Amino acid sequence: MCPRCPGGDEAAMMAAGGTLRPRRTDPGQPGERPPLRLVLTVAAWLGTGTALAGLNKWIFAAHGFRYPLLLSSLHMLAAVALGYPLGWVRGPPPPVRPRARIYLLSLTFCGSVALGNLGLSLVPLDAAQAVHATAPLATLLLSALLRGRRHHPLQYAAMGPVCAGAACSIAGGVRFHQPGGCVLLAATVLRALKSLQQSLLLQEGRLDAVSLLCLTALPSFCLLFGTAVALEVAPAWQGVLRYDGSLWGCVLLSCLGSVLYNLASFCVLSLTSALTIHLLGNITVVGNLLLSRLLFGSRLSALSYLGIALTLAGMFMYQQPQLIARRWAVWLRHRSPRHQ
Numbered sequence: 001m002c003p004r005c006p007g008g009d010e011a012a013m014m015a016a017g018g019t020l021r022p023r024r025t026d027p028g029q030p031g032e033r034p035p036l037r038l039v040l041t042v043a044a045w046l047g048t049g050t051a052l053a054g055l056n057k058w059i060f061a062a063h064g065f066r067y068p069l070l071l072s073s074l075h076m077l078a079a080v081a082l083g084y085p086l087g088w089v090r091g092p093p094p095p096v097r098p099r100a101r102i103y104l105l106s107l108t109f110c111g112s113v114a115l116g117n118l119g120l121s122l123v124p125l126d127a128a129q130a131v132h133a134t135a136p137l138a139t140l141l142l143s144a145l146l147r148g149r150r151h152h153p154l155q156y157a158a159m160g161p162v163c164a165g166a167a168c169s170i171a172g173g174v175r176f177h178q179p180g181g182c183v184l185l186a187a188t189v190l191r192a193l194k195s196l197q198q199s200l201l202l203q204e205g206r207l208d209a210v211s212l213l214c215l216t217a218l219p220s221f222c223l224l225f226g227t228a229v230a231l232e233v234a235p236a237w238q239g240v241l242r243y244d245g246s247l248w249g250c251v252l253l254s255c256l257g258s259v260l261y262n263l264a265s266f267c268v269l270s271l272t273s274a275l276t277i278h279l280l281g282n283i284t285v286v287g288n289l290l291l292s293r294l295l296f297g298s299r300l301s302a303l304s305y306l307g308i309a310l311t312l313a314g315m316f317m318y319q320q321p322q323l324i325a326r327r328w329a330v331w332l333r334h335r336s337p338r339h340q
Helices: 036-061 068-090 100-120 125-132 135-147 153-172 178-203 209-233 245-271 274-281 284-296 302-319 321-339
Strands: none
Touching (some): 036 068, 036 100, 068 100, 068 209, 100 125, 100 178, 100 209, 125 178, 135 153, 135 178, 153 302, 153 321, 178 209, 178 245, 209 245
């Protein structure tokens, strides 16, 4: 499990120019490697995220499951069932004051998950991931507006190719559903806000991944399950009973994957920051687009591949502004004598 994070906020993890990096090492500098714990945690997070997105889309598309809010509430029920025993083994979490911070995080989390699953049931997986690729821009803007963070100019410029890449991927996709895209865009903004809230609790509140999961799982389940009963199950409760065992087997796997994904997300947040986790999340765009191609037959055009390239280029520009600035300065110095 992820160790308890030391005190401090995101500013303690920022190198010169605003690049967000882990505290004790700087994996962005040439010649240095990121710590093995960080690499393994990010790999687990990327793997579970890709598998969970594909499995959820399979539940909606192949099995015709029409209860995204119910699925989200079952994810939280699994977090309660598994998180509380893990928390009991690790001991009581440190107190969080004010308690309203936990409830506000649960509300934001429920909104992002519910809207994300609702949007995933309306649009193809590749288009959904293209919309989610704009999360770094939302996080950057919210971080600047709510917390007053300043970043390197190249990091702001990097949002151009990131968003252009997402737009190209959407334009290159098929069967894009405009209302579903709006739902996913709202989910993306809530995801950015949720990550900032989680980062504050993990770093300033000195919580670990298991403790944060235990504190937020039960309020999130109550909110999601109540909404699912009111909006989905009550109007058509007979439909829930008509699904066969294979569907519920997939739902069980989805619930277990959700717990692992949430734990891995909290661990990555405690080791990096809210902005970094969304940039890392854009790496899953490639995997999810290929997964959508293999499982659901979505065709990827040349514009989609161009969007992937632009997104990855923007990610590199954001993570390495100092390196790009140094290389640009060296190139200008070498170029200047030729024109004298």
